[in-house]
Amino acid sequence: MKIAMRDLWGRAQKFGLALKPSVYTLLIMAGATLLSGALYRFFIQTNNVSIIYALAVVVVACITPGYFYGIAASLISVFGVNYFFTAPYWKLNFTLTGYPITFFMLLVASIITSTLVTGYRERDRAKNEAETEKLRSNLLRAISHDLRTPLTSISGASAALLENGGEIDAPDKTALLTDIHDNAEWLIRMVENLLSVTRIQGDGTPIQKTPEMAEEVVAQAVAQIRHRFPKQRLVVSAPEIPMVVPMDGTLIGQVLINLIENAIYHSGTSEPIEVKAERKGDKAVCSVRDHGKGIDPAYIRRMLDGHIDANRAGDGNRGMGIGLSICAAIIRAHGGDITARNRPDGGAIFSFFLPLEDCEQDCQDSGEQDIS
Numbered sequence: 001m002k003i004a005m006r007d008l009w010g011r012a013q014k015f016g017l018a019l020k021p022s023v024y025t026l027l028i029m030a031g032a033t034l035l036s037g038a039l040y041r042f043f044i045q046t047n048n049v050s051i052i053y054a055l056a057v058v059v060v061a062c063i064t065p066g067y068f069y070g071i072a073a074s075l076i077s078v079f080g081v082n083y084f085f086t087a088p089y090w091k092l093n094f095t096l097t098g099y100p101i102t103f104f105m106l107l108v109a110s111i112i113t114s115t116l117v118t119g120y121r122e123r124d125r126a127k128n129e130a131e132t133e134k135l136r137s138n139l140l141r142a143i144s145h146d147l148r149t150p151l152t153s154i155s156g157a158s159a160a161l162l163e164n165g166g167e168i169d170a171p172d173k174t175a176l177l178t179d180i181h182d183n184a185e186w187l188i189r190m191v192e193n194l195l196s197v198t199r200i201q202g203d204g205t206p207i208q209k210t211p212e213m214a215e216e217v218v219a220q221a222v223a224q225i226r227h228r229f230p231k232q233r234l235v236v237s238a239p240e241i242p243m244v245v246p247m248d249g250t251l252i253g254q255v256l257i258n259l260i261e262n263a264i265y266h267s268g269t270s271e272p273i274e275v276k277a278e279r280k281g282d283k284a285v286c287s288v289r290d291h292g293k294g295i296d297p298a299y300i301r302r303m304l305d306g307h308i309d310a311n312r313a314g315d316g317n318r319g320m321g322i323g324l325s326i327c328a329a330i331i332r333a334h335g336g337d338i339t340a341r342n343r344p345d346g347g348a349i350f351s352f353f354l355p356l357e358d359c360e361q362d363c364q365d366s367g368e369q370d371i372s
Contacts, residue, residue: 021064029076032056033084040085049085053077054109061113065121070114147190150183185228189261192254207333209246211357214238214284217249218277221256225264232264233272243277243284244357247334252354255327259288259350262324267292267347279356283336287351294342327352 036049057077061070082092157176161168168176215238222236245252256275263273267290274289324340331338331352338352 021069024063025060025069025073025076028056028060029053029073029080032077033080036080036085049081050077053081054105057109058113061109062117066118067111067114070111074109147187150186154180154183154187189257207248207251209248209334211244212247212249212252214243214245214277214286214354217247217253218256218275218286220249221253221260222275224253224257225260229264233270234260234275235272236275238277239279241279243279245284245354246357247354251330252334255330255352256286256288258324258327262350263288263290263292263348269293269347271347280353282356283353284356285351285353287349289343289347289349291347294346295340295348297342 032052032055036052039048039052054077057070057073060073064070079092083090086093157180161173161176165173218236218238222234225232225234260273260275267273269290269292271291274287276287276289278285278287327350328338331354334354336352336354338350340348340350342348
């Protein structure tokens with residue numbers, strides 16, 4: 001029953017996709033006829049009727065696929081001019097001089113326009129497919145690096161315990177088990193990241209955004225980090241006036257967790273990590289800053305676009321590439337953007353912005369409160 005319903009729904013969707021260009025064509029040609037009728041009624045002019053119909057044919061050819069709808073619009077134009085705006089009115093008469101030329105010109109215009117638009121669409125589709133394939137290749141390369149190292153560590157540690165468990169003293173055994181546990185936890189979070197990618201790229205379904213309090217999303221992400229890294233110091237700040245942001249709270253929380261984890265793993269320092277949420281105009285801006293060694297400037301933009309050098313993007317244990325690629329994809333799917341830069345006084349800062357919901361003018365200026 002479910003299969004039959006799914007098949008019926010698929011056919012209905014295909015019918016809807018095929019019906020839409022027909023509806024557009026009929027509406028545009030009806031609009032051209034009404035506009036021409038208004039000109040004739042109020043100004044008693046028929047000089048511009050052919051031009052109006054020709055423009056309608058061009059519009060139809062531009063917004064519909066293939067050649068069929070443009071040719072159909074040309075036929076409607078010829079019949080419309082003949083029937084409504086040429087004596088004898090409300091009758092068809094194709095014996096008038098010049099009508100074959102009118103039809104031919106409209107037909108040629110629709111074919112040329114359809115050809116140009118179809119060619120542009122094909123080039124645009126090919127470009128998008130090439131970019132998608134490039135992103136997929138970069139993603140797979142990042143995955144292969146980011147997953148191989150912890151899996152190798154888990155395999156080596158477990159083999160040592162199985163083969164020499166009786167000869168390993170308690171502290172070393174605990175260290176091996178801790179390493180296995182940490183790497184397994186990291187792999188679980190990596191799978192969560194990959195599931196996030198499927199949510200935003202798998203079937204082209206738009207992000208389901210609901211109004212969320214940005215401060216609450218930040219607080220939840222920070223709480224998870226503190227649970228995983230109880231010794232890590234975090235300094236968190238947010239505006240006094242709440243920011244309501246249309247978002248998928250789970251995905252944005254995942255972005256914050258990824259950015260904070262990257263700062264913990266790769267900053268190379270025990271200094272506190274700063275997490276800040278603030279309002280800038282009509283945008284909510286979140287940033288994660290560390291006080292470590294920073295990032296090679298040549299790789300900052302490339303990492304956010306998924307162009308990762310596996311030997312340089314990580315620390316030999318966990319790479320940054322896959323997480324940053326996912327962060328960028330999630331933020332851009334929300335209509336925002338993400339940036340990364342090195343601070344002059346040391347460390348790196350990753351920032352992303354999301355559009356705010358419309359609010360009153362008095363919401364534009366706000367102070368900050370410590371929620372750490």
